[in-house]
Amino acid sequence: MNHIIRDTTVLTMNDRNEILERTDVVIENGIIAKIGPKAGETADNANIIDGSGKLVMPGLINCHCHVPMTLLRNYADDMDLQTWLFDHIFPVEDRLNEDDVYWGTLLGIMEMLSTGTTCFADMYYFMDSIASAVESSGIRAQLSRGQTCNEPGSDFSGNQAMKESEEFVRKWNGAADGRITAAMAPHAIYTCSPSYIQAIAEKAGKLGVPIHVHLDETVREHEDSLGTYGKTPAAHLYDLGLFDHKTIAAHCVCITVEDMALMKEKGVSVIHCPASNLKLASGIAPIPEAISAGLNVCIGTDGASSNNNLNMWEDMYLASIIHKGSKRDPKLITAAETLRMATVNGAKALGMSCVGSIREGNKADLIMVDLEKPHLKPMHNLCSALVYSAQGSDVCMTMVDGRILYQDGEFKTIDREKVDYHLEKVCKRLFE
Amino acid sequence: MNHIIRDTTVLTMNDRNEILERTDVVIENGIIAKIGPKAGETADNANIIDGSGKLVMPGLINCHCHVPMTLLRNYADDMDLQTWLFDHIFPVEDRLNEDDVYWGTLLGIMEMLSTGTTCFADMYYFMDSIASAVESSGIRAQLSRGQTCNEPGSDFSGNQAMKESEEFVRKWNGAADGRITAAMAPHAIYTCSPSYIQAIAEKAGKLGVPIHVHLDETVREHEDSLGTYGKTPAAHLYDLGLFDHKTIAAHCVCITVEDMALMKEKGVSVIHCPASNLKLASGIAPIPEAISAGLNVCIGTDGASSNNNLNMWEDMYLASIIHKGSKRDPKLITAAETLRMATVNGAKALGMSCVGSIREGNKADLIMVDLEKPHLKPMHNLCSALVYSAQGSDVCMTMVDGRILYQDGEFKTIDREKVDYHLEKVCKRLFE
Numbered sequence: 129m130n131h132i133i134r135d136t137t138v139l140t141m142n143d144r145n146e147i148l149e150r151t152d153v154v155i156e157n158g159i160i161a162k163i164g165p166k167a168g169e170t171a172d173n174a175n176i177i178d179g180s181g182k183l184v185m186p187g188l189i190n191c192h193c194h195v196p197m198t199l200l201r202n203y204a205d206d207m208d209l210q211t212w213l214f215d216h217i218f219p220v221e222d223r224l225n226e227d228d229v230y231w232g233t234l235l236g237i238m239e240m241l242s243t244g245t246t247c248f249a250d251m252y253y254f255m256d257s258i259a260s261a262v263e264s265s266g267i268r269a270q271l272s273r274g275q276t277c278n279e280p281g282s283d284f285s286g287n288q289a290m291k292e293s294e295e296f297v298r299k300w301n302g303a304a305d306g307r308i309t310a311a312m313a314p315h316a317i318y319t320c321s322p323s324y325i326q327a328i329a330e331k332a333g334k335l336g337v338p339i340h341v342h343l344d345e346t347v348r349e350h351e352d353s354l355g356t357y358g359k360t361p362a363a364h365l366y367d368l369g370l371f372d373h374k375t376i377a378a379h380c381v382c383i384t385v386e387d388m389a390l391m392k393e394k395g396v397s398v399i400h401c402p403a404s405n406l407k408l409a410s411g412i413a414p415i416p417e418a419i420s421a422g423l424n425v426c427i428g429t430d431g432a433s434s435n436n437n438l439n440m441w442e443d444m445y446l447a448s449i450i451h452k453g454s455k456r457d458p459k460l461i462t463a464a465e466t467l468r469m470a471t472v473n474g475a476k477a478l479g480m481s482c483v484g485s486i487r488e489g490n491k492a493d494l495i496m497v498d499l500e501k502p503h504l505k506p507m508h509n510l511c512s513a514l515v516y517s518a519q520g521s522d523v524c525m526t527m528v529d530g531r532i533l534y535q536d537g538e539f540k541t542i543d544r545e546k547v548d549y550h551l552e553k554v555c556k557r558l559f560e
Numbered sequence: 561m562n563h564i565i566r567d568t569t570v571l572t573m574n575d576r577n578e579i580l581e582r583t584d585v586v587i588e589n590g591i592i593a594k595i596g597p598k599a600g601e602t603a604d605n606a607n608i609i610d611g612s613g614k615l616v617m618p619g620l621i622n623c624h625c626h627v628p629m630t631l632l633r634n635y636a637d638d639m640d641l642q643t644w645l646f647d648h649i650f651p652v653e654d655r656l657n658e659d660d661v662y663w664g665t666l667l668g669i670m671e672m673l674s675t676g677t678t679c680f681a682d683m684y685y686f687m688d689s690i691a692s693a694v695e696s697s698g699i700r701a702q703l704s705r706g707q708t709c710n711e712p713g714s715d716f717s718g719n720q721a722m723k724e725s726e727e728f729v730r731k732w733n734g735a736a737d738g739r740i741t742a743a744m745a746p747h748a749i750y751t752c753s754p755s756y757i758q759a760i761a762e763k764a765g766k767l768g769v770p771i772h773v774h775l776d777e778t779v780r781e782h783e784d785s786l787g788t789y790g791k792t793p794a795a796h797l798y799d800l801g802l803f804d805h806k807t808i809a810a811h812c813v814c815i816t817v818e819d820m821a822l823m824k825e826k827g828v829s830v831i832h833c834p835a836s837n838l839k840l841a842s843g844i845a846p847i848p849e850a851i852s853a854g855l856n857v858c859i860g861t862d863g864a865s866s867n868n869n870l871n872m873w874e875d876m877y878l879a880s881i882i883h884k885g886s887k888r889d890p891k892l893i894t895a896a897e898t899l900r901m902a903t904v905n906g907a908k909a910l911g912m913s914c915v916g917s918i919r920e921g922n923k924a925d926l927i928m929v930d931l932e933k934p935h936l937k938p939m940h941n942l943c944s945a946l947v948y949s950a951q952g953s954d955v956c957m958t959m960v961d962g963r964i965l966y967q968d969g970e971f972k973t974i975d976r977e978k979v980d981y982h983l984e985k986v987c988k989r990l991f992e
Contacts, residue, residue: 202949235937243935409889453844458640458644551937
């Protein structure tokens with residue numbers, strides 16, 4: 129179906145962060161066909177959407193997530209990382225099956241769509257379940273089977289995760305009309321031996337897919353790396369050749385200025401996950417420094433068990449204010465910069481040049497925000513209002529590939545009652 | 561009108577943070593008359609509210625605000641404090657009149673009611689306008705005329721702000737069925753001479769009202785105080801006798817352990833304003849230390865020009881995660897502790913023993929939260945869900961003194977279109 133959004137405001141997120149007023153946006157065959165005042169006056173057979181009092185902007189891109197962990201949302205909080213992970217999270221994850229992962233993913237996708245996320249990068253397991261949920265829900269995603277193996281060796285051809293990863297790439301890369309892309313995901317340097325990381329890098333090269341990795345999330349990871357390898361986690365991955373492949377690196381809490389130079393050289397994108405880093409007490413990533421070093425910085429929520437939601441508006445807000453506060457410099461990371469992290473920078477990180485901004489010819493991955501809320505008035509500055517005042521619930525429409533997936537509280541592709549029904553059954557089995 | 565909320569979950573915020581399931585809450589004559597399973601089965605002539613899938617909890621108490629500054633929301637951001645204040649905020653504030661303040665206040669009250677705030681403490685000017693808006697909207701507030709005067713002297717009987725302050729106390733303290741209480745407000749140590757602060761303290765004592773003050777908000781205030789008075793801002797106010805009166809102190813970003821002991825001795829409450837402190841780059845207040853020192857800590861949003869909203873859920877979230885992250889200790893400030901700051905601790909700070917918790921005999925200042933949102937599922941832990949996952953928009957009903965002021969997007973006491981109409985006129989005059 130074609131759509132015309134009439135008489136609206138558009139935050140383009142083009143190179144000049146241009147804002148268009150009183151304009152129409154015409155969407156044809158999943159593409160933003162035309163933008164301009166009265167551009168949508170003559171189109172036939174289109175769904176007309178009144179855009180007055182509303183904003184059209186690019187859909188948000190969540191660059192680091194473990195979506196099925198919605199099942200563990202608020203299951204274990206306010207405790208140290210080791211207790212959290214080993215006593216609470218891992219034991220439940222050991223009991224998960226593909227059915228659990230499917231329903232947990234759909235729940236997470238509902239949350240993401242209702243808060244304006246149109247694309248996410250995920251690393252988990254039972255990836256067929258996640259891909260199926262992405263396919264049926266209509267959202268866009270870069271998916272990867274997280275791999276862990278601390279064995280030494282050179283031949284990992286019999287390694288189960290490696291096999292699953294390769295199968296997943298062959299089956300799903302480019303699927304769902306190109307909405308699903310695949311990546312390889314060495315979990316982290318503390319869960320993967322050097323030779324395993326090299327084997328994954330080699331495989332990624334052969335399959336022609338990018339890399340998604342956790343990098344330097346905690347002081348402990350950083351110090352252990354210095355102790356074991358005599359170098360930082362980033363230098364370790366650089367030397368292993370992982371960064372020779374297009375890479376997104378989540379967290380980067382403890383990266384050094386020297387690491388930034390290595391990452392810049394290889395075009396590694398930094399995924400800032402401020403909510404997770406604060407809540408798990410990992411610390412505050414050196415994001416202003418990373419931006420100064422010329423790195424592409426984007427935003428991720430991480431899983432809902434460490435955030436505890438998948439609401440990009442909250443992470444945008446945090447990304448914009450915590451560096452100001454912790455470094456006592458109010459000019460660090462402006463509202464407009466933050467919006468770029470959550471849109472165009474995310475698209476760049478995931479190699480999706482056709483989304484992340486509102487321009488003719490781009491795929492119609494876009495959202496509408498209701499500007500008529502008391503907390504968005506008066507409207508002195510649109511970018512500030514979106515980052516500092518808005519809530520995720522201000523999103524009133526979410527569209528991917530020109531298809532409306534969420535509008536005014538309703539999910540168009542997901543049966544809410546069915547998800548609730550299965551969720552209850554899943555939780556009974558897992559937790560009772 | 562009497563109300564019965566049937567078959568609901570209640571977060572009591574009593575001393576044991578008790579949670580009641582499948583219970584009724586009966587509200588009669590503005591008071592929580594009865595709580596218990598089937599307690600509301602036989603009541604006559606009451607408005608029945610279906611509470612299933614919803615939570616009843618105490619209304620949130622915003623202990624530090626300048627509500628009319630909604631007019632300056634997103635007007636000036638991402639700049640240093642001096643430029644922000646002197647080049648942008650003060651020039652507009654100089655042009656404000658009592659009409660502007662009235663409509664700006666109503667806009668702020670709309671935002672507060674829609675996100676579950678039932679009571680706020682405010683410091684501003686044109687206080688009659690603010691009190692009128694509080695009176696007509698039905699919200700509860702402790703109001704004070706902010707006073708500044710850097711003149712020396714001992715007799716401030718001719719001082720305009722002092723006169724207005726006294727008049728305001730005499731006219732409004734206890735007004736609107738007791739929903740309005742008054743306080744005296746020496747703005748800060750850098751805007752008030754020592755003798756002026758002493759005169760305000762003396763007046764507060766005579767009038768029998770408490771104190772609302774900004775305290776040690778920035779490194780500059782702290783260092784200037786050491787330079788000028790040879791002591792910290794808190795020690796300075798202690799020595800001036802201000803703390804001999806019941807005091808709420810906003811910000812406290814730079815208070816020392818010695819300050820905390822002085823404040824504890826006098827029962828001064830600390831108002832944590834994390835969003836404002838981060839966004840204006842003031843820093844991160846030593847809240848875990850203040851709690852350890854036994855101080856009563858509550859939460860404030862500050863004005864919407866430095867936050868940039870009046871959404872207590874965002875400040876609760878920040879209060880709970882920024883200390884974990886900046887001090888790398890995930891056990892600091894649990895979800896339950898945060899909820900106490902925003903409810904019972906706030907009530908204690910403002911001397912309102914009859915609100916802040918859900919118990920029989922208390923005033924019915926309460927809110928309902930819709931638990932059926934995707935981002936609140938599954939429900940493993942109610943306190944965690946409220947602090948780490950919820951949004952302000954999950955509030956579906958706000959009641960003060962037993963009167964519903966907001967429900968499902970509708971304001972019962974405020975004419976939304978009228979506010980919009982006047983707001984447009986006000987902004988035209990102020991900003992064009």
